[in-house]
Amino acid sequence: MEFYSQLFLYLAVLYIPLHLLFLVFRKKSPPPNLPPGKKGWPIIGESLDFAGAAKCGCPEKFINDRTSKYSLDVFRTSLLGEDMAVFCGAAGNKFLFSGQNKYITTWWPTSMKKVILFPETMEKFNKDDPKKMRSFLLEFLKPEALQHYIPIMDSMTREHLESDWSxxxxxxxxxxxxxxxxxxxxxxxMNIKDPQVVSKFADPFARVPPGFTSVPINVPGTPFNKAVEAGKVIRQELLNVIRQRKQEISEGKAANARDLLSRLLTEADDDGSVYYEMDVSNKIIGLLIASYDTTSTSITIIVNYLASLPHIYEKVYKEQMEIAKSKAPGELLNWDDIQKMKYSWNMACESMRLTPPAQGAFREAITDFTFAGYTIPKGWKTFWTVHTTHKNPKYFPNPEKFDPSRFEGNGPAPFTYVPFGGGPRMCPGKEYARLEILIFIHNLVTKFKLEKVIPNEKIIYNPSPVPTNGLLIHLRPLN
Structure with missing residues (x-):
C-alpha cells in the first residue's frame, strides 16, 4: 500500500510541472480570421440599429455605415440573436447565390418560423422540404403556366379599379x-372568390409582417405576440380550407380545378397525413405573405413614381394606350400584350431598384468557408442585401436618378440588381409578380391621371417600404 502511495506522489510531482510546461509552451492554434465588425449588445446585438434605420426610412444607412468602417466585401454583426456575416457588392451576391447547398443553405429566423409555420414542422422546415412539392410549385409559377391566368388577372384588376378607385x-x-x-x-x-372568406384571411395577415423584424418577445400587446396569434388563426383557417378541398376532390367536385391548392392535393405526393397538409399550408402561406406584403408594396411604389414623375407617366401611358387601341372593346389582355410592355417593365424595375420591396435574405453556413480572405464558421448566418448594389455608383451611375433606360439591352451587370434574389433560390414568384404589376399598370394609366396629395410623403420600412399616409393620390379620370 505504501508503494502505491509513493508511486502516486511521484507521478503527481512529475505530472504537474510537465503539464505547466505544456500550457506555457504549447503552440496556440490561431483563431479564424473573422470578418471585421462588432456584435453590439448581448443577445439583441445590433438588431435595434438595423430596425431603427428601416423605421426612419433609410435602411441602407445601417449597411453603408459598416461597409465604410469595416469592409466593402463582408462585415460581421449580430442580428436576431445570431452571429451574422453581411455579404456586400456583386461579388458577395454571386458567392451566396451560387453557393446554395455547397457552402450555405436557406435559413429563416426562429421568430419568423414561429409566426408562419406549424410548430410540428419547424424542425424539418427546409431540411426535409418535399422536393416534388417545390418542383410542382415552380412548375405552376413558370411563365408558360401563368399565361393562362392573364385574362383572370386583367378582369379582376378592372373590377378592382372600378369598385375601389373610380x-x-x-x-x-x-x-x-x-x-x-x-x-x-x-x-x-386557392380558388377562393368570396370576399368574406378573403377578408377572414386578410385581417390576420395584416398583423404578420410587422412581427418579422420586431424584438421576438412573446408578451401580449407586442408586435411579435400579435403576429404569433395571427399566425395561429391563419394556419387553422387554411387547414380547414385544405381539408374541405380534399373532401371535394374525393367526391369529384374539384376534378378540373386549376388553382395551386387543388393541384397540390391531387397531383403531388399526398401521403394523407396531417404533416403533408401542414406542408401544403406552409407553401400557400409563403405565397400569400409575398402577395400581401412585397407585391402590394412594389405596386404602391410604382404608383408613387408614376404620380411623382409626369414625364415617366407619359411614356408609360403612350406604350399602354398603343396596346389598348389594338384591342377590341372588352377584350382582355394576353401574353403577346404583356411582351409589348417593355418600357413599363423597365420603369417598374427602376422603381424596385430605388425602393426595393425587400431588403435581402438570410442563409446559414453549412461548413467553414472563406470569402474575401475572411473565414465564415459553420453555423454562422449570412445576409445578402440590395443596399450594397442598388444605389452604388459603381454599378448604377448617378444612382439617385430615376432612369428606366438602365434596363434596356442587356440591362445592369449580373448580381447588381437583385430585388428577387438570384441563383437556385431566386424568388419563385418573380414571373407572377411581373404579370400582376404590368396588368395593374396597364389598367391604371389607361383609366386615370395621377397626382400626389402629399408631395413629400415619407416612406419607412416595416420591413417592406410603407408610405406613412398610405400614399394619398388624387385621381383624374381619363374617360
Missing part, C-alpha cells in the same frame, strides 16, 4: 393594393 377623387393606394393583390392570390392559388 367612385372617389382621392384614394389611399397602399391599403387598396394590399386588398387587390391578396384577393387575386386567394383566387389563383
Amino acid at each position: 367612385p372617389y377623387k382621392e384614394v389611399k393606394v397602399f391599403p387598396l393594393t394590399k386588398n387587390y393583390t391578396f384577393a387575386l392570390a386567394c383566387h389563383l392559388f
Whole structure:
C-alpha cells in the first residue's frame, strides 16, 4: 500500500510541472480570421440599429455605415440573436447565390418560423422540404403556366379599379393594393372568390409582417405576440380550407380545378397525413405573405413614381394606350400584350431598384468557408442585401436618378440588381409578380391621371417600404 502511495506522489510531482510546461509552451492554434465588425449588445446585438434605420426610412444607412468602417466585401454583426456575416457588392451576391447547398443553405429566423409555420414542422422546415412539392410549385409559377391566368388577372384588376378607385377623387393606394393583390392570390392559388372568406384571411395577415423584424418577445400587446396569434388563426383557417378541398376532390367536385391548392392535393405526393397538409399550408402561406406584403408594396411604389414623375407617366401611358387601341372593346389582355410592355417593365424595375420591396435574405453556413480572405464558421448566418448594389455608383451611375433606360439591352451587370434574389433560390414568384404589376399598370394609366396629395410623403420600412399616409393620390379620370 505504501508503494502505491509513493508511486502516486511521484507521478503527481512529475505530472504537474510537465503539464505547466505544456500550457506555457504549447503552440496556440490561431483563431479564424473573422470578418471585421462588432456584435453590439448581448443577445439583441445590433438588431435595434438595423430596425431603427428601416423605421426612419433609410435602411441602407445601417449597411453603408459598416461597409465604410469595416469592409466593402463582408462585415460581421449580430442580428436576431445570431452571429451574422453581411455579404456586400456583386461579388458577395454571386458567392451566396451560387453557393446554395455547397457552402450555405436557406435559413429563416426562429421568430419568423414561429409566426408562419406549424410548430410540428419547424424542425424539418427546409431540411426535409418535399422536393416534388417545390418542383410542382415552380412548375405552376413558370411563365408558360401563368399565361393562362392573364385574362383572370386583367378582369379582376378592372373590377378592382372600378369598385375601389373610380367612385372617389382621392384614394389611399397602399391599403387598396394590399386588398387587390391578396384577393387575386386567394383566387389563383386557392380558388377562393368570396370576399368574406378573403377578408377572414386578410385581417390576420395584416398583423404578420410587422412581427418579422420586431424584438421576438412573446408578451401580449407586442408586435411579435400579435403576429404569433395571427399566425395561429391563419394556419387553422387554411387547414380547414385544405381539408374541405380534399373532401371535394374525393367526391369529384374539384376534378378540373386549376388553382395551386387543388393541384397540390391531387397531383403531388399526398401521403394523407396531417404533416403533408401542414406542408401544403406552409407553401400557400409563403405565397400569400409575398402577395400581401412585397407585391402590394412594389405596386404602391410604382404608383408613387408614376404620380411623382409626369414625364415617366407619359411614356408609360403612350406604350399602354398603343396596346389598348389594338384591342377590341372588352377584350382582355394576353401574353403577346404583356411582351409589348417593355418600357413599363423597365420603369417598374427602376422603381424596385430605388425602393426595393425587400431588403435581402438570410442563409446559414453549412461548413467553414472563406470569402474575401475572411473565414465564415459553420453555423454562422449570412445576409445578402440590395443596399450594397442598388444605389452604388459603381454599378448604377448617378444612382439617385430615376432612369428606366438602365434596363434596356442587356440591362445592369449580373448580381447588381437583385430585388428577387438570384441563383437556385431566386424568388419563385418573380414571373407572377411581373404579370400582376404590368396588368395593374396597364389598367391604371389607361383609366386615370395621377397626382400626389402629399408631395413629400415619407416612406419607412416595416420591413417592406410603407408610405406613412398610405400614399394619398388624387385621381383624374381619363374617360
